[in-house]
Amino acid sequence: MTAPAAPTVLLSTGASSDDLARQIRSLGEELTPLDHTDDAATLAGALDAAGPTRIVVDLSHGATLEAVATCLALRAWLDANPVDRLITITADIGADTTAGEASHSAVHAAACERLLAAGGPDAPGATTAVVGRVPINAKPAEELLSALFATERSHVALIAVASTRLDSAGDEIPEPLVNGVVAVALASIDPAAAEAALAAAEPSARTAALRAVTSAPAPAPAMDVLLSPPEIGIGEYEAMTRALDSGWIAPAGPELNAFEAELSAWVDDHPVVALGSGTAAIHLALLAAGTERGDEVVVQTATFAATAFAVHHAGAVPVFCDVENETGNLDPDLLAELLAHKAAQGRLPAAVIAVDLYGLCADYERLRAVCAAHDVPLIQDSAESLGSRAQGTAAGAHATFGVLSFNGNKIITTSGGGALTGPAEALERARYLSTQARMPALHYEHAEVGYNYRLSNLLAALGRAQLATLGDRIERKAQLDANYVEALPELGWIPRGVTERWNHWLTVAVLPAWAPPHLVCRRLAAAGVEARPYWKPMHSQPVFAEHEVWRNGNADRAYARGICLPSGFGLSDADQNTVIEALRTAIR
Numbered sequence: 180m181t182a183p184a185a186p187t188v189l190l191s192t193g194a195s196s197d198d199l200a201r202q203i204r205s206l207g208e209e210l211t212p213l214d215h216t217d218d219a220a221t222l223a224g225a226l227d228a229a230g231p232t233r234i235v236v237d238l239s240h241g242a243t244l245e246a247v248a249t250c251l252a253l254r255a256w257l258d259a260n261p262v263d264r265l266i267t268i269t270a271d272i273g274a275d276t277t278a279g280e281a282s283h284s285a286v287h288a289a290a291c292e293r294l295l296a297a298g299g300p301d302a303p304g305a306t307t308a309v310v311g312r313v314p315i316n317a318k319p320a321e322e323l324l325s326a327l328f329a330t331e332r333s334h335v336a337l338i339a340v341a342s343t344r345l346d347s348a349g350d351e352i353p354e355p356l357v358n359g360v361v362a363v364a365l366a367s368i369d370p371a372a373a374e375a376a377l378a379a380a381e382p383s384a385r386t387a388a389l390r391a392v393t394s395a396p397a398p399a400p401a402m403d404v405l406l407s408p409p410e411i412g413i414g415e416y417e418a419m420t421r422a423l424d425s426g427w428i429a430p431a432g433p434e435l436n437a438f439e440a441e442l443s444a445w446v447d448d449h450p451v452v453a454l455g456s457g458t459a460a461i462h463l464a465l466l467a468a469g470t471e472r473g474d475e476v477v478v479q480t481a482t483f484a485a486t487a488f489a490v491h492h493a494g495a496v497p498v499f500c501d502v503e504n505e506t507g508n509l510d511p512d513l514l515a516e517l518l519a520h521k522a523a524q525g526r527l528p529a530a531v532i533a534v535d536l537y538g539l540c541a542d543y544e545r546l547r548a549v550c551a552a553h554d555v556p557l558i559q560d561s562a563e564s565l566g567s568r569a570q571g572t573a574a575g576a577h578a579t580f581g582v583l584s585f586n587g588n589k590i591i592t593t594s595g596g597g598a599l600t601g602p603a604e605a606l607e608r609a610r611y612l613s614t615q616a617r618m619p620a621l622h623y624e625h626a627e628v629g630y631n632y633r634l635s636n637l638l639a640a641l642g643r644a645q646l647a648t649l650g651d652r653i654e655r656k657a658q659l660d661a662n663y664v665e666a667l668p669e670l671g672w673i674p675r676g677v678t679e680r681w682n683h684w685l686t687v688a689v690l691p692a693w694a695p696p697h698l699v700c701r702r703l704a705a706a707g708v709e710a711r712p713y714w715k716p717m718h719s720q721p722v723f724a725e726h727e728v729w730r731n732g733n734a735d736r737a738y739a740r741g742i743c744l745p746s747g748f749g750l751s752d753a754d755q756n757t758v759i760e761a762l763r764t765a766i767r
Contacts (some may be wrong), residue, residue: 187211187233203235208685222252222296226260241731275649287682402760403707407588409748410652413742414644415531422640430614432636438643442583442598445566445649446575449600453634455643456583457562457597461489462597463609463632464580465530470495474529477517479509479541479560480716481734484535487717495529497731499718502737506676508541509533510731515549517729527553533578534560536714538590538684540569542677543577544565561596565590566682567655572684590652590748591645591686593638656683659746659755662689664734668761669766674743685743687713694766696742708758713741 187210188201204210211229213222226234252741322548330405350486424436435453442451454460470476478487480499490497502516503510514531531550532540545557550557561567564574564586575581585596599609611617616629634642660683664672671689675681690696696712703710715738718728 186230186234200589205280207333218535223256223366226253226256229264263295275477275659308634310320334759342500369507371756381573401707402704402709404455404709404750404754405747406582406711406743406745408711408747408749409587409592409594410747412644412648414647415641418640418644420636422637427636430633430635434636434640434643435634436645437640437759438634439598441646443600443648445573445599446581446621447573449576449581450603450606452599452606452613453639454597454599454613454632455634456485456632457560457582457586458485458489458492459613459630459632460562460582460584460599461486461532461558462492462630463612464558464582464601465489465493465495466608466612467580467601467605468530468558470529474519475526477514478717478727479534480718480730481507481536481714481737482560482717483714484534484564484717485562486534487723490532497717497723497726498528499723499726501567501716501731502536502731503542504675504733505538505738506542506678507536508676509546509731511542511545511549513554514546514653515729518549518553522553530558532557532558532560535564535567535574535674536561536573537687538564538567538682539676539678540564540567540574540577542570543572544570544677547578556580562586562694563589563684564682565676565757566649566680568680569676569678574738580605585645589647590656590682591642593634593642593645593683596634597640613636648748653680653682654750656746657681659683659750661743662752662755664760669760671740685744685746688742688744688762689740690742691766692740696738696740699742699762699765703758703761706761708761709745710742712739 200210200212211231213225213229232252277403277752311343323663340388414530414670422432425433427433439451442453443449452463454463465476470490470493474495475498476490476493476495477500478490479502481502487497487499498517500514501510502508503512509531518527518531531546533543533546535541539670540561541559543557546557557578557580559575559578559581561575561581567574573640575583579601581598585591585593585598587594599606601609610633612629613632616625617623617625617629618626663686667688669691674685675688690699700710702714714734716727716734718730719725719735719738744762745755
């Protein structure tokens with residue numbers, strides 16, 4: 180399978196350059212070899228002179244920063260000079276890769292991902308990184324290169340070599356491996372390759388890579404259909420006017436008291452303290468649980484970063500634990516292993532935080548039993564699940580403490596806000612700490628450090644108007660979810676698990692292997708549709724790279740295949756049809 184002759188430029192440095200040039204010429208390509216350069220003008224001049232219709236970028240050897248600089252310079256040139264085919268080759272990280280090689284590989288992989296953004300998210304056939312383990316100086320690589328040149332996709336990335344060390348072109352690779360790599364290249368699977376490379380690299384290399392590849396971000400396209408926008412109606416305007424007219428502009432007031440009482444009805448009548456954010460609620464829950472500086476706290480790794488950040492605010496250290504497939508939330512079996520191990524060390528965590536992702540509850544019957552066996556407090560992060568019920572109990576009422584969020588993208592909003600549920604005595608202390616630990620003295624007496632965490636009376640009025648429509652919101656969002664499932668039978672969907680009434684905060688689809696979430700999100704964005712990948716696990720976030728993690732791979736797999744679709748209460752049927760059609764096109 181040989182492509183017709185066409186002007187091709189090979190950007191390469193290092194030992195692989197001659198071998199690649201020979202293999203490309205063997206495909207009938209007219210080739211102009213160029214060295215990597217960090218000078219954009221020099222590169223642009225050389226490319227202008229060559230007039231290529233195809234470009235191969237070899238990042239598998241050579242100086243790391245030079246390779247990244249070449250990618251950024253090339254991307255700038257490509258913005259004004261589209262080509263028929265762009266192929267990038269970088270290095271895979273294998274089990275026998277040294278730390279230094281891993282550092283280079285991480286930056287190369289990130290540079291490769293950045294380079295693929297050239298031409299925009301709607302570039303025909305654009306694809307993310309492809310992983311194969313065929314060394315570029317081996318004979319079977321010619322078959323792979325031929326396939327890459329012949330494929331109809333215009334932007335292809337091959338992450339190859341590194342872990343399979345063959346020193347000469349005559350060495351053999353098993354035929355199934357060769358065929359598998361070619362199939363991978365043509366199908367464009369393994370979407371998280373660049374992310375995995377970054378996660379495995381040394382912190383210094385990871386930081387350098389992230390800085391390099393984010394230094395020239397592409398402009399964000401305008402979004403016509405948003406993921407989960409707030410919906411404000413006449414009731415909210417009337418409630419805010421009522422609060423303003425009352426004269427209670429200060430943080431406390433009758434709207435705040437009423438909001439807490441009305442929230443309590445949605446969490447099985449548990450006491451509630453309304454706060455300025457869900458993060459503040461987690462922080463106070465940790466303090467109420469007795470967390471002290473230097474303690475460890477187990478945190479579900481699949482979550483938004485605020486869950487783990489609150490642990491740091493309390494002076495503690497997060498230990499990340501993976502999720503189960505049945506609920507998509509904290510794995511009770513893995514947690515049991517973790518706590519048993521910590522008990523044997525004499526270092527039990529101060530608390531465990533489970534998270535109800537996308538409105539679906541964790542298996543709290545099992546989690547409570549696991550935590551009770553070691554007398555460890557359990558905190559339920561229900562930031563996304565207000566209105567859901569599981570195992571006969573309302574979200575926010577399953578654990579020692581429950582946390583709610585009213586951020587702008589949540590099912591109801593107070594613009595920014597949150598709430599804490601739990602035992603009455605503990606909540607009274609949380610209320611005290613949330614108002615700067617102010618004691619009842621005319622001159623403002625303080626015996627300990629407090630926080631400015633209380634929700635305002637005005638925002639509580641907004642929350643009351645939103646809460647009055649929560650049932651309608653759940654009903655509409657359930658219909659949107661059913662519409663997606665019916666219209667897109669080719670996709671998978673996250674499991675409902677033990678949740679009996681789901682608030683359907685966000686609909687999350689499981690994409691086919693050939694359609695990675697980041698690529699699909701870019702294609703949807705080009706069509707004016709906002710979508711987001713599944714939560715990136717905390718253990719793969721650069722800020723938590725050195726933290727302990729107990730993994731079973733489920734969170735990583737969910738992140739590699741999951742995508743959140745527009746699910747706002749106000750999403751019209753017409754706009755949802757736009758999303759569905761755009762998604763069908765994006766996954767082809």
